[in-house]
Amino acid sequence: MQDEPLLEVRDLHVWFGLRRWGFGHAGVVRAVDGVSFTLRPGEAAAVVGESGSGKSTLAKAILGLNRPAKGQVIFEGKPLDSLKPREMRWYRSQLGYVQQDPYGALPPFMSVRRILGEPLVINKVGSKPEREQRIREALEEVKLTPVEDFLPKFPHMLSGGQQQRVVIARSTIMQPRLLVADEPVSMLDASVRVEILELLQKQQEAHNLLLIYITHDLSTARHFVQRILVMYAAKIVEQASVEQLLDNPLHPYTRALIAAIPEPDPENAATFKDVPPGEPPSLLHPPTGCRFHPRCPAFMKGICDVKEPPDFEPQVGHLVACWLYERGQVES
Amino acid sequence: MMTALWELRRYPSALVGLALILTLTGVAIYGVIAIPYNEALRLWRGGGDIWIEHPRNAQPEWVNLFPGNNLPKTIILSSREGGTKRVQVESGELKSVQISLGFDYRYDDFPSELNLFFDPKFKERPPHVSLFWLTPDGRRLTLGDRSVGPSERYAVSLDQRLARRLDGNPPEVGLFADPAAPTLQPLKGEYTLLAEGLLFEKGADLDVRLVVYGQVHGLAGTDHLRRDITVALLWGTAVALAFGLLAAVGSSICTLIIAAIGVWYGGWADASIQRVTELNMILPALPILILVGTLYSRSIWVILGIVILLGIFSASIKVYRAIFLQVRESPYIEASRAYGAGNLRIILLYMVPRVIPVLVPGFVTLIPAFVFLEASLAILGLGDPVLPTWGKVLNDAQQNGALYKGYYYWVLGPAVLLMITGLGFAMIGLSMDRIFNPRLREL
């Protein structure tokens, strides 16, 4: 862990203007609103949040697909917004992207061979036989064997799991150093999910990738990453190692989340879950102060609804944005 | 895509449509091979005596298949072949030549015209000929004497004096009429034309050709200029298919690419494409084409270009735009951006191919629309000046009052072909629509 950080996100804001015909701007959706974190090469981190929490927007900002309104994404010490087009192309070759819907992520009119060849052709890698070699290796790595059978296939001929493996093969064929996986298994069947996640983990370990696993599912994150960042309403409310976070969740939202996640247990049927009332706020008009305060069981009037909590670090490496930890105490 | 096309075999209507289109294509290919381009132009321009042996406004031969019809075909007899020719030396330079052109006439109606063509060889003194008409019942009618100049022609049908001798009937009727019959009807049997000539020079010679024009000719009949309409139908098929296909391909692909560009870049590019489209949708296309045709050029290639240009900014650009707006948001486009694909690559290799399956059925039905447009222009007199096309046949028919005079076949050929084209492509297009839009399949 002595490595230099590979990726640094510094006070990142991504806003979307809502356009309304004839009425000018109808407002700004603050999809990511002041997010900071640092990740090292070879690390596997999960960004956990509900839909609409801004986690996918964060992923796209890291991938350079969104333009931040404020703040920076810094890769290897180079801020993305300062990259020239040529350097941007280099940056894109340094990252892989795995999307949620494997079928949608593959052009339906291209064969597997062409799909995998596209990044190589675009980045002018190797000669034709060299590219073919790379494509075959990539397919072998994701265990789509015999390779011959899969090369000429079109996406619709593959099962969901196989499609997602093609996506993974494509995302790693440029041998990137950063892999962003946005809900890579949420559209797959339970029995296949683990397979895909194991594959991602294997790729991450084999190539010493920085893996950012975006998910709503804390339980899978637990098994496949070392660090978890919890996102709520466009902000990161807590970040810690998996053990710290699960054994000792600090933020009231994280606690509620953990409590709400069911396990296959017949006891469940007999008990009611303790769920915080209400729903996540609108990102058009987020609440003042801490964004969780209207739902928070530990709400402190005059503090939580007034000032936004900064990140506190009550334990080493365990950051939490909550006024409860202003003085650094740790409840357990 | 290929599997989708293979699916077509499950739809009988598609198979019928395909059969129709293949037949048309076969006809077009046959036409172009059998009658090369220059030959087609020469034939259609007419001129000279290319069509002189064809009857005027003859019906197609197949009308004889209908019961009760036994209309005459054209009979051509020549002293060079078929007829008999005897040359006798009378004295010195003087020779007599006796040509007998006999034929068996077994039709129920009269020929439409009679012409005699002379082909004499002489230096100074043209041969002299006496003509006689022998009927099956043994009558011998004198058709007159004449001195035969170079490429002399005796238009028997136009001989007013002869007509007066034949009870006022036109010669082609009077010569064949049965005098015993109460009404005018042809006498069947052996007719002979006798030409007794005198040659006055050494080396002089005389040949005679008799053309008894029928009332039927070929597959499609002939027009007012004796041209065989089949030529125009064959070549018209090729021109129509080529025009329809090129216009459809050209406008569809351009529309697709322009729609994709508008959607991808958005902003003013999109807005200006939209405005141009709206403007173009308001402006009527036909008058523009008529203006171009009258003021600039009626060449089919110029018209094709204008049609494509007008077709690009058509309502379909709005349809494609709606689809592209969805495609633009697809994850795979996002992925391609993430691995560094450039704008042009995304538009041409990622967006456009996605929409082609949607386009194909519409594209197939677009072809006949352009075929009809070309035909309409030709009917309005704006057809290509040199090429024989369906539309021009219709135009000729209309100009010469074909329907008023009962020349239905003149309109029938091109009209049927136009309908077959429309039907064939529509049948394929509708079946394709079912395949490419599976939601329609169960309905």
Place this chain on the structure above:
Amino acid sequence: MKENSLLYAQDLRLYFRTTRGAVQAVDRVSFTMDRRQALAVLGESGCGKSSLARAILRLLPRNVHTYSGELFLNNQDLMSMGEESFRQEVRWSGISLVAQAAMNSLNPVVRVGEQVAEPLEINQHLNRREARDRVRELLQMVGVPEDFLNRYPFELSGGMRQRVVIAMALVADPYLVILDEPTSALDVLTQANIMNVLKRIKEEKSTSFLLITHDIATSSELADQVAVMYAGQLVEVSDAASFFYQPLHPYSRKLMASVPRLRGGEKPEFIPGQPPSLINPPGGCRFANRCPFRFDRCQEDPPLVKVEQERWVKCWLYSADEES
């Protein structure tokens, strides 16, 4: 078994016609549901669990190939009923459905309250005020605030819309509500909320639920009984407590092992291979090619046999010793 049960299905089949042959989406499915019970039908996508819901409600598409078997609701033979009487007497008033993603199919231009009230006014001939009162009561039960009655669906969050849809299913007081993936598109907290709502309804209104889901963990929140579906067939039917404690069928065990646990537990495993095509599925046990315990006998089709009180398994591992 058939008497006094709420729903009794025997050898239920629903095959679809396709160009490549008949899809055996529901193949010889038999089960019994008691009153005030929740049965969870567990299975992966394409196993036929949604088709089972369609078969029970006779919501058949046009391309039906085979639709047969016995189906009794409160001892009333559903299969022999005419379409019209089925529609009037069973659908919605006897069995209602919360279809998959139903929350996205609310009519966008009709206020929520009116949408819920509509069946009351049309089928039960209540007047406007009675219907309104009933709707208010229902929406309160599912946790929709009263002032939402006059809102349009797009003004509601996904969780709220899902509650509205559940209220709509309850409006005619059916014996049985079929829930097809009721929470799969929702967030964890909302999901927990909805499950709480369903539990409360089950307690207070003694409604029975048929919960169709791929999510084993969530199903444990509601289920009294579990049926595991694989490749169009039920491979295990069991009471929930024993099932979650120890599933029996090899597929059930594998499925359970694939669930990632938040607390304790092993690292999850995956099931290698893929389920067979439902067009001409292989003879014998359909799970055999992925099963670690496969043996010769698996080439024959195993029956669904009772192995314990309230537990049935379709596997030769359990029926073999019975015969010997």
